[in-house]
Amino acid sequence: MVLEKKSALLEDLIKKCGGCAVVDGGFATQLEIHGAAINDPLWSAVSLIKNPELIKRVHMEYLEAGADIVVTSSYQATIPGFLSRGLSIEESESLLQKSVELAVEARDRFWEKVSKVSGHSYNRALVAASIGSYGAYLADGSEYSGHYGENVSLDKLKDFHRRRLQVLVEAGPDLLAFETIPNKLEAQACVELLEEEKVQIPAWICFTSVDGEKAPSGESFEECLEPLNKSNNIYAVGINCAPPQFIENLIRKFAKLTKKAIVVYPNSGEVWDGKAKQWLPSQCFGDDEFEMFATKWRDLGAKLIGGCCRTTPSTINAISRDL
Ligand SMILES: C[S+](C)CC[C@H](N)C(=O)O
Numbered sequence: 001m002v003l004e005k006k007s008a009l010l011e012d013l014i015k016k017c018g019g020c021a022v023v024d025g026g027f028a029t030q031l032e033i034h035g036a037a038i039n040d041p042l043w044s045a046v047s048l049i050k051n052p053e054l055i056k057r058v059h060m061e062y063l064e065a066g067a068d069i070v071v072t073s074s075y076q077a078t079i080p081g082f083l084s085r086g087l088s089i090e091e092s093e094s095l096l097q098k099s100v101e102l103a104v105e106a107r108d109r110f111w112e113k114v115s116k117v118s119g120h121s122y123n124r125a126l127v128a129a130s131i132g133s134y135g136a137y138l139a140d141g142s143e144y145s146g147h148y149g150e151n152v153s154l155d156k157l158k159d160f161h162r163r164r165l166q167v168l169v170e171a172g173p174d175l176l177a178f179e180t181i182p183n184k185l186e187a188q189a190c191v192e193l194l195e196e197e198k199v200q201i202p203a204w205i206c207f208t209s210v211d212g213e214k215a216p217s218g219e220s221f222e223e224c225l226e227p228l229n230k231s232n233n234i235y236a237v238g239i240n241c242a243p244p245q246f247i248e249n250l251i252r253k254f255a256k257l258t259k260k261a262i263v264v265y266p267n268s269g270e271v272w273d274g275k276a277k278q279w280l281p282s283q284c285f286g287d288d289e290f291e292m293f294a295t296k297w298r299d300l301g302a303k304l305i306g307g308c309c310r311t312t313p314s315t316i317n318a319i320s321r322d323l
C-alpha cells in the first residue's frame with residue numbers, strides 16, 4: 001500500500017511534466033567543476049566527509065537547471081568503504097543518512113524559494129537515493145566490465161548491498177536509484193533484496209553498456225530484465241553512464257522487453273579509464289546534441305531522462321527546456 005502511494009508520487013510527477021520527467025546530471029562532474037578532489041576510493045562520496053555544503057550546492061544547481069529528480073551523493077558511499085578509511089560503523093551510517101538529508105534539504109529549500117514566485121515552471125522535485133553497483137565500490141572500473149570474478153555470488157552481492165539499502169531507506173528518500181549495474185547477477189540481488197527487506201519505496205535499476213547492445217558482462221538485456229519485470233518494487237529500468245549514441249537503440253530494445261517505465265541518463269560519451277582513473281577523450285556530445293537526443297528519447301517512450309558523468313547543469317537545462 002505504501003509502495004503504491006509512493007509510486008503514485010512519481011507517476012504524478014511524470015504526468016505533471018507532460019509525460020517525461022528530468023533527472024539531474026553528473027553529480028561528481030559538478031563537484032569537480034567546483035574544485036573538489038575526488039580521485040579517491042570513495043570517488044564522489046568523499047565529499048560527504050570533506051565538504052557536505054558543496055553537495056547541497058550541487059543539488060541546488062541541478063534543481064535550478066530544471067531537474068525534477070535529484071540523485072543523492074551515495075553512489076560510492078558504502079559502509080566497507082568508510083570503514084577502510086578509519087570511520088566507525090555509526091559514522092558510516094550517519095554519512096549515508098546525511099546523503100539523503102542533504103538532497104531533501106536542498107529540494108525543500110529550493111521549493112520554498114520558487115513557490116513564492118508566481119508563474120514559475122518548476123515541479124516539486126523528488127529525491128532518489130543513489131545505490132552504486134558493487135563494481136563502483138571496487139573502484140577498479142568493473143561497473144563497465146561486469147566481471148566480478150567467480151567468488152562473487154548472489155548472496156555476497158546481497159550482503160554487500162543490504163545494510164546500506166536499509167540505512168538509505170530509513171532516511172526517507174522518495175525513490176531508490178540503482179546505478180551502473182553491469183550484470184544480471186547484481187540486478188537479481190538488488191531485486192531479491194528489495195523484496196526480502198520489504199522496501200516500500202519504488203526503485204529504478206539502471207545498467208551500463210559498453211557496446212550499445214548488451215550489458216557489460218555480455219549478457220543480453222532480455223536475460224538481465226527477466227528478474228526485474230517480475231518485481232513490484234521496480235518502477236523503471238534503463239541505462240545510465242553509457243554513451244548517448246547508444247541510447248536510441250537501447251530504448252527500442254527495452255521497449256520490447258519490459259512494461260516498466262524506461263529511464264535513461266547517459267554520460268557525455270567520454271570513456272572512463274578505471275586504471276588511470278580519468279575520462280578518456282572520445283566522441284563527446286554537448287548540450288545542443290543532448291537537447292536533440294532528449295526529444296527523440298522521449299518520443300521513443302522514455303519517461304525519465306537526464307545526464308550522467310561529464311554532463312552539467314547546463315546540459316540539464318537544455319534537456320528541461322526541450323522536454
Ligand atoms: C562511474 S565511474 C566514473 C565512478 C568511479 C569509479 N567507480 C572509480 O572509483 O574508479
Ligand SMILES: N[C@@H](CCS)C(=O)O
Pocket residue numbers: 026027028029044071073075076130179180241308309
Ligand atoms: N550518480 C553518480 C554517478 C553514477 S555513474 C555520481 O555522480 O556520483
Ligand SMILES: [Zn+2]
Pocket residue numbers: 240241267308309
Ligand atoms: Zn556516471
